[in-house]
Amino acid sequence: MDLTGANLSETDLRETELRRAKLVGVDLHGSDLRGLNLGGLDLREVDLSGADLREVDLRGADVSGADLRELDLRETDLRGAKLVGADLRGSDLRGMDLRGVDLDAGQADS
Incomplete structure (x- = not known):
């Protein structure tokens, strides 16, 4: 499923199968993604600001250039x-396991 550049803001995507989806540049700000397995996906330039990512699996995902502001x-x-x-x-x-995470040139509060 190719969702490249789609606007899915403010969408409830819990229990949605996205394992093989193409999500580059997708607008997901404010969306509910609780419990999804997005591990290994290409999520470059995705807007996840304000989204609910509790218990989301992003192991090995490429989230380079993504908007991850104001997330728990x-x-x-x-x-x-x-x-x-x-x-x-x-x-x-707080309390995250960041082993193996590549944060080179990322922006975070100091």
């Missing part, structure tokens, strides 16, 4: 994810 990522699995250039300002990363 405490229960999100990002092990091995690529976050190069991702904007994490205002996001809660």
